[in-house]
Amino acid sequence: MAKRKRLTPAQPSYLSAAPESKSALGAPLATASAAPPSPIAPIAQVASDAAAQAALSELSAVLEKARADGRLIERIGLEQIDEAHLVRDRLEQDEDEMAALMASLRARGQQIPIEVVQLEDRPDGKTHGLISGWRRLSALKRLYAETSEPELATIKALVIQPASARDAYVAMVEENEIRVNLSHYERARIAVRALREGVYPNQKMALQGLFANATRAKRSKVGSFVALVEALDAVLMFPVAINEKLGLALVREITRDSGFTDQLISHLRAGRRDTPVGELRILSAAVSEAEKAALTRQSEPENVEPLAAGPRIREPLPAKDERINTQLAPGLRLGYTPGQHRIELSGAAVDERLIQELRHWLSQR
Structure with missing residues (x-):
């Protein structure tokens, strides 16, 4: 009778991971038949990379x-x-x-x-x-x-x-207004400089843009100090020491007497002002002298002119505190303040040739 061949069962590892063999102490034993971990499917890897890239x-x-x-x-x-x-x-x-x-x-x-x-x-x-x-x-x-x-x-x-440049200047001004208050002179000076840089077309818009959160009265005082900055910024050594009362008095005399500015500049350059007190003393003395001269002129009798035959027509006066700043040509900007009787030309086009042409034109007027 033929001997039958005994069949062995299929290896479990072909269908699933083989169970871990344990030693007598219960520790798992490594076997050669242990299956390697199954790799991640390609579509899952692509989705993971895409999600990471999207998050980044x-x-x-x-x-x-x-x-x-x-x-x-x-x-x-x-x-x-x-x-x-x-x-x-x-x-x-x-x-x-x-x-x-x-x-x-x-x-x-x-x-x-x-x-x-x-x-x-x-x-x-x-x-x-x-x-x-x-x-x-x-x-x-x-x-x-x-x-x-x-x-x-x-x-x-x-x-x-x-x-814009306006937003940059406003950010600087507001930061200082909130943290440490500036003097009226410093506020007026930045308005003048922003106007000269062409950030704003005129003084009114410069004050409203830079100090939009300030009260109308405060903007008015800053606007008054603009005349002081334009007249004396080049010669003053301690302008921040000028208080509101003295500053407004100086502005009043500057706008009332066209010769006051030149006389004051001469006094400042000749006087001793190595300290704020010294400079303030010169400024105060100039204001007092100008006020006395104004009172003297008021007390003197005035010559009364005869009335004209026809009615008198009042001519409109230009706004003294309104500064006009316009771009005349590429590289040439004109600034004019009626109350200061001053015209300023600035820009890259201002050169010797332009000066000569202006002199010739003015001489022919």
Whole structure:
């Protein structure tokens, strides 16, 4: 009788993972028949990569949106910031306030970021221009110069993108108005400089744009100080020390007497004014002298002219406090203030040839 061949069962590993063999102590034993882990399906891998890429793109878009909106705080090297990117409204810094700010930065670090705008293709290597935060930047620069600590070599900043030069100037002015009040002279000076830079077409729009949140009375006082800035900014050494009462008195005399400005400039240049007190003494004396002269003229009898036969027609007077600023030609801008009897020409087109042509034209009038 033929001997039957005994059949063995199929290997379990062909259909499923083999059960782990255990030693007598219960520890699993490695067997040669253990199946390798099954690979991830290609479609699942593609879906995973696509999801990761989408998440990364979304995160990048969120960061770019935050940076564009000025909500992303970055650390920027102190040497990379151009603090003269805008004409600053602050003329001087109180040393006691600066010392207090430096002590706070040293003890608690920088709590409030500055605002900067990104610059491109600057030959000096500056990458950002300062919009607001000049005091914090100055204080950190002093601290870094004193200590050379690496953590003080950078500053926290919000990189903003102003829609126009007007927005940049308004951001600077509002930041200083909120934190530390400026003098009327400093406010008027930034309005004058913004007007000369062509940011605003006239003085009224400059005051309304830069000080939109100020009261009408405050804007009026700042507008009065504009005449003082235009007349004496080149010669004054301590203009911030001029208080409101003295400033308005100076403006009154400047607009009333066309020769007052020249006389005052002569007194300032000849006088001793190495301190604010010395300069204020010269200014106050000039105002007192002008007021006495005005009273003397009022007390003298005036020659009465005979009445004309016909009715007198009153001619309209130009607004004395309204400055006109227009672009005459490429590179040539004209500024005119009727109350100051002054015409200013500025721009790249102002050269020797233009001066000669103006002289010839004026001589033929």
